Amino acid sequence: MVTSIPATPVAAARGSGGSSLKRLLPRDARDRCIVALDLPNVGAAKALVSDLGEAVTFYKIGMQLVFAGGLDLIAPLTAAGKRVFLDMKLLDIDNTITHGVESIAGLGATFTTIHAYPKAMRAAVTARAARPLGLLGVTVLTNMDDEDLSAAGYRSDVSSLVKSRAVDAVEAGMDGLVCSAREAAQVRRASGPDLLLVTPGIRPAGSDAGDQKRTLTPGEAIANGSDYLVVGRPIAAAEKPARAAQAVIAEIEAAL
Ligand code: C5P
Numbered sequence: 001m002v003t004s005i006p007a008t009p010v011a012a013a014r015g016s017g018g019s020s021l022k023r024l025l026p027r028d029a030r031d032r033c034i035v036a037l038d039l040p041n042v043g044a045a046k047a048l049v050s051d052l053g054e055a056v057t058f059y060k061i062g063m064q065l066v067f068a069g070g071l072d073l074i075a076p077l078t079a080a081g082k083r084v085f086l087d088m089k090l091l092d093i094d095n096t097i098t099h100g101v102e103s104i105a106g107l108g109a110t111f112t113t114i115h116a117y118p119k120a121m122r123a124a125v126t127a128r129a130a131r132p133l134g135l136l137g138v139t140v141l142t143n144m145d146d147e148d149l150s151a152a153g154y155r156s157d158v159s160s161l162v163k164s165r166a167v168d169a170v171e172a173g174m175d176g177l178v179c180s181a182r183e184a185a186q187v188r189r190a191s192g193p194d195l196l197l198v199t200p201g202i203r204p205a206g207s208d209a210g211d212q213k214r215t216l217t218p219g220e221a222i223a224n225g226s227d228y229l230v231v232g233r234p235i236a237a238a239e240k241p242a243r244a245a246q247a248v249i250a251e252i253e254a255a256l
Helices: 009-015 042-055 070-079 094-105 118-128 146-151 158-172 181-191 218-223 241-255
Strands: 033-036 058-061 083-090 111-115 134-138 176-178 196-199 228-231
Touching (some): 042 070, 042 241, 058 070, 070 083, 083 094, 094 118, 111 118, 118 158, 134 158, 134 196, 158 181, 181 196, 228 241
Parallel strands (some): 033 058, 058 083, 083 111, 111 134
């Protein structure tokens, strides 16, 4: 049932001398489900959060909501005991990553994302220092397949690129990776036991894949080694979002 998690899990992990957030992985299935607030404005996001109530404890704020005032939602969400994953997918020169991460570290988010380029990840880890912000490397976006990578000029296939980025993330000192749940087992083998694996592209059986290409159901994702699942449209666009969230969480619970 509900297992309490430390208010600042990242700080607690580092403060006790460890670097692994994996040790603080919540046992409660509810805390492993991150709902993406991919909505056009703060009002719509607040309405969804209120509708989901106690069913959901962790929210992701990404590009769409950030550009519509979504940063202002971090403080009320954390004050209400929720955790926030600020999905910024940073990629820039080292100096800009450094100052960007320093700014993000003051916002109260539990996680943020950096594209898994070695220099960007190293700059982020150095800038984050001992502050309570978990850094996740984005391996290969879950809407991309081998053909998309080739069209973007990459010579690797998805599987090899995900694997090499996992190794680079470990070397850079990152806390976790964002990858497809389909690759979670392979990423775990490449990255070792300590990295958190956060997987979007989750689709309950029978739901619409939309633009996602590398999807799995919540149960399959957990069975494949995902630590946290990111779920957007299957919950946010459901006729009854709270019921959809409860169904996802029940599937996580059954698979844990
Ligand atoms: O609606 P859906 O469940 O497809 O939403 C997935 C969320 O996860 C989106 O906010 C998307 O930006 C994010 N994401 C992703 N693939 C990644 C990284 C993040 O789909 N590799």
